[in-house]
Amino acid sequence: MPEKTDTAESQITKPMDEQSASSSAHHEVSPHLEPKPAEAAASTEAIFDCKGVDVLYSGKLAVADVDAPIMKNEITALIGPSGCGKSTFLRCLNRMNDLIPGAEVRGSIVYHGQDLYAKDVDPVQVRKHIGMVFQKPNPFPKSVYENIAFGPKVVGMKGDMDEIVESALRRASLWDDVKDRLKDNAFGMSGGQQQRLCIARALAVQPDVLLMDEPCSALDPISTNRIEDLMLELKEDFSIVIVTHNMQQAARVSDKTAFFTVDMTGGESNRVGRLVEHDITEKIFTQPSDKRTEEYVTGKFG
Amino acid sequence: MAGTPNTPQPAMGGGGSGPNLLRTRSPRAIGEGAIRVSLFVAAAISVITTTLIVLSLLRETVAFFGDVGATEFLFGTKWTPQLAGDQQSFGMLPVLVGTLYITGIAMLVAVPLGLLAAIYLAEYAPERVRKIVKPILEVLAGVPTIVFGFFALTFITPELLRPLLGPEVQQSNQLAAGLLVGLLVLPTVASVAEDAMTAVPYSLREGAFGMGASRLIVSLRVVFPAALSGIIAALVLGASRAIGETLVILLAGGSGQLLPQVVTSPTDASGSMAAFIASTATGDAPTGSIEFETIFAVGFTLFVICLVLNLLSIRLVGKYRQVYE
Numbered sequence: 001m002p003e004k005t006d007t008a009e010s011q012i013t014k015p016m017d018e019q020s021a022s023s024s025a026h027h028e029v030s031p032h033l034e035p036k037p038a039e040a041a042a043s044t045e046a047i048f049d050c051k052g053v054d055v056l057y058s059g060k061l062a063v064a065d066v067d068a069p070i071m072k073n074e075i076t077a078l079i080g081p082s083g084c085g086k087s088t089f090l091r092c093l094n095r096m097n098d099l100i101p102g103a104e105v106r107g108s109i110v111y112h113g114q115d116l117y118a119k120d121v122d123p124v125q126v127r128k129h130i131g132m133v134f135q136k137p138n139p140f141p142k143s144v145y146e147n148i149a150f151g152p153k154v155v156g157m158k159g160d161m162d163e164i165v166e167s168a169l170r171r172a173s174l175w176d177d178v179k180d181r182l183k184d185n186a187f188g189m190s191g192g193q194q195q196r197l198c199i200a201r202a203l204a205v206q207p208d209v210l211l212m213d214e215p216c217s218a219l220d221p222i223s224t225n226r227i228e229d230l231m232l233e234l235k236e237d238f239s240i241v242i243v244t245h246n247m248q249q250a251a252r253v254s255d256k257t258a259f260f261t262v263d264m265t266g267g268e269s270n271r272v273g274r275l276v277e278h279d280i281t282e283k284i285f286t287q288p289s290d291k292r293t294e295e296y297v298t299g300k301f302g
Numbered sequence: 303m304a305g306t307p308n309t310p311q312p313a314m315g316g317g318g319s320g321p322n323l324l325r326t327r328s329p330r331a332i333g334e335g336a337i338r339v340s341l342f343v344a345a346a347i348s349v350i351t352t353t354l355i356v357l358s359l360l361r362e363t364v365a366f367f368g369d370v371g372a373t374e375f376l377f378g379t380k381w382t383p384q385l386a387g388d389q390q391s392f393g394m395l396p397v398l399v400g401t402l403y404i405t406g407i408a409m410l411v412a413v414p415l416g417l418l419a420a421i422y423l424a425e426y427a428p429e430r431v432r433k434i435v436k437p438i439l440e441v442l443a444g445v446p447t448i449v450f451g452f453f454a455l456t457f458i459t460p461e462l463l464r465p466l467l468g469p470e471v472q473q474s475n476q477l478a479a480g481l482l483v484g485l486l487v488l489p490t491v492a493s494v495a496e497d498a499m500t501a502v503p504y505s506l507r508e509g510a511f512g513m514g515a516s517r518l519i520v521s522l523r524v525v526f527p528a529a530l531s532g533i534i535a536a537l538v539l540g541a542s543r544a545i546g547e548t549l550v551i552l553l554a555g556g557s558g559q560l561l562p563q564v565v566t567s568p569t570d571a572s573g574s575m576a577a578f579i580a581s582t583a584t585g586d587a588p589t590g591s592i593e594f595e596t597i598f599a600v601g602f603t604l605f606v607i608c609l610v611l612n613l614l615s616i617r618l619v620g621k622y623r624q625v626y627e
Contacts, residue, residue: 099511101429128514138505141528150523151513198509205513 047072047209047239048093052107055088055097059104063088063273066107068258075231075240077250077281080260080296085273086243089260090211093241094130095123112208128155131202135214137194139186139201144169144178147186147197151205164204172200173230192223199230203238210234212242216249228253247297250281257284259293359605362598369592375599381561383596384582390592394600396561400476400572401604404555405544407480407568408487412540415484416491417533423492424499425521436496443489451553454482459554467569477568479555483547487540494539498532499525531622538615542608548576557581575604 048070055063063085070076070093078086088097095116097103109116116126139147148165157164165182169175174196178189186197195215202210212231216224231240231253244250250257258278262271277284277293288294325331367375370392378393385391419439423432458478463471471477502525510524526533551558551574558573559581565572573581579597587593 094512096508096512099508124514124516126514127512132508132512134505134508134512136505138503138509140506140509140524150510151515154510154513154515154519154523201509202513207513 045072046070047111049110050092050107051110053089053092053109054106055085055092056104056106057100058102061270061272063260064263066275068275068278070239070241071256072239073235073237074255075235075242075253076256076258077254078241078243078258078260079245079247079250080273080276081262082245083271083273084260084262086258086260087213088273089275090213090241090243093209093211094127094132095121096127096132098123128205129207130209130211131205131207133195133198133202133210133212133215136218137191137198139189139194139197141185141187143183144186144189144197145182147201148204151201155205157205168200168204171203171234172196173226173233174200190223192219192226195219195223195227196230199227203234207238209239209241212240214243214245217245224249247285251285254281257281259284259288259290259296261292261296356605359598359602362595363602366592366595366599369595370599379564381558383593384559384585384587392596394575394603396564397558397573397575397578397600398603399564400556400558400561401545401574401576403476403565403568403572404480404483404551404574405541407477408483408544408547409537409541411481411484412488412491412544413537416488416536416540417495419488419492420495420499420533420536421521421526423496425517425525436493439489439493439496443493445486447486447547448549448553450482450486451550454478454550454554458482463569471569472571474554474556474571474573475569476555476565476572479551479574480568482550482554483544486547486550487543490543491536491540494536495529495533498529498536501532502528531619534618534622535615538611538618542611545574545608545611546576546604547574548580552577552580575600579604 046069048068050066050068050070053063053066054061066089078090080086091097092105092109093111093116095105097105105117111126111130114121140150142150145165148168149161152161152164166175166179169178174193177193178184178197186194189197195218199210199215216227219227228249231242234240235255242250242254256278257280259276260273261276263274264271266272277288277290279289283289284293285297288297294300375392375394377395378391379395380391380393381396382389382391423435427435455473455478458481459471459473459475463475463478506524506528507520510520515524555577556571556573558575558578561572579601582593582597587597
């Protein structure tokens with residue numbers, strides 16, 4: 001299954017020779033060494049550079065010390081057991097955690113050279129550039145058209161709204177399904193269509209990054225497949241970070257995978273999420289550097 | 303318990319080898335039956351009383367319309383049912399307009415303030431503030447209305463309206479009554495609308511925040527429309543309370559007893575249908591007289607107005623109702 005990452009799309013951003021070079025380089029390394037940052041990172045541009053990111057809820061550490069560069073035009077998958085902080089970390093990337101009372105983010109997340117958590121950064125502006133798709137499809141109780149037009153209106157996009165709506169729906173490969181019922185309420189669509197509508201809605205404001213929090217967990221396999229195909233198409237123009245519980249999904253679609261785990265050394269009540277390993281997906285699934293990653297991806301734990 | 307767990311135990315008093323599934327006249331079964339009967343009686347009593355009230359209203363109303371034409375009652379503009387002889391007139395319009403006038407002022411106060419309070423509480427207030435303010439609102443909604451009426455009489459009119467608008471403001475006036483009724487229904491509107499907005503799933507807000515919508519946009523363009531059916535219910539509930547409000551209007555707005563023409567000035571006294579009923583019923587109109595029957599005719603009209611309002615709200619609520627998983 002991991003071989004599937006060697007598709008035409010991944011070659012666009014990442015030359016084949018370089019990818020195989022880096023995986024063969026790791027081949028000699030013992031899997032028990034400390035986690036190493038992905039080496040392929042050097043070649044492409046990092047869109048996020050996270051250093052020592054801690055997330056606290058009401059003063060209690062939830063995720064500790066995450067260092068992870070996230071590359072442009074790649075799909076980065078965040079995997080790990082429940083409670084490992086992968087969703088929490090994802091929500092740091094567009095300051096969604098700001099909406100939770102008592103949440104606090106420490107460390108630095110640099111996005112295109114700007115510290116996302118600098119005092120003069122407006123989280124509303126951040127989210128215009130870094131869109132998000134959620135676990136459960138959450139269309140607004142409005143028509144298909146209005147769902148897509150909402151974002152462009154809010155951010156004050158210029159241009160013909162009909163065109164903006166059509167192009168967003170086309171990008172999400174939903175246009176053919178809905179072109180004859182743009183005025184219908186979005187709640188009448190199937191779950192998979194609703195989720196693609198939410199992707200189209202996020203794309204309509206022309207973001208730069210798409211964060212996806214388990215976008216397929218409420219969908220059937222066929223809908224899941226369509227969304228995965230869609231992600232592979234979208235990464236030509238966007239950078240995608242996806243949280244997933246489904247390891248096959250991470251293996252199928254992502255270029256890089258970050259494995260998080262729950263650290264319970266501080267006791268059951270002091271569970272802290274930690275990044276164990278962040279590397280090229282193929283390597284995470286075939287020759288992980290850390291024993292915990294190996295146990296997780298082979299199904300021995302979690 | 304002896305025996306392996308998989309072996310069915312012989313049931314008490316049961317025949318055959320399986321467990322006993324037959325009905326028994328056990329004390330528990332009799333208790334269940336008694337509870338069912340008493341619940342039915344409780345439900346039936348409320349339905350029967352309502353029906354009886356409507357019937358008694360109807361009987362006196364029919365008697366009233368035997369003496370007074372429906373056209374005169376509904377469209378006449380001289381309301382002097384207490385006067386004798388030629389002076390007596392049953393044109394209900396002045397008292398109906400008084401009711402709507404005061405309700406209108408009340409809604410002008412209660413709708414904007416109530417909805418703003420609801421938006422603040424549901425979308426902006428920190429959890430700590432909401433936990434304190436929400437119960438206070440609910441307590442305010444339950445303050446006896448006579449207290450409000452007294453407040454209008456002793457404070458609003460003499461200390462606020464007269465200094466501002468001049469001495470020609472009458473002791474009882476529509477403005478004071480409207481303002482006070484507005485304050486009276488404000489907590490109801492705010493509280494019910496806040497419930498409706500809080501019931502909108504958080505995922506919808508997240509969806510909007512996630513594409514760069516500000517809190518104001520999320521509140522007004524996502525949460526408000528999604529909660530529209532509940533908000534309409536809040537407004538209708540507020541309006542029904544205002545229309546049926548009696549004591550505040552009786553004290554601060556006028557008794558609705560003697561209105562030779564429609565009152566258009568907010569600073570003059572008028573009264574409302576409910577205030578008229580209260581003041582006439584506590585007066586000395588002899589049973590069976592036409593003055594006495596007037597109470598029922600006005601009461602029946604009030605009943606119809608509130609019924610129509612509620613039916614309308616049920617339709618609107620149904621129309622905008624959004625079912626979330």
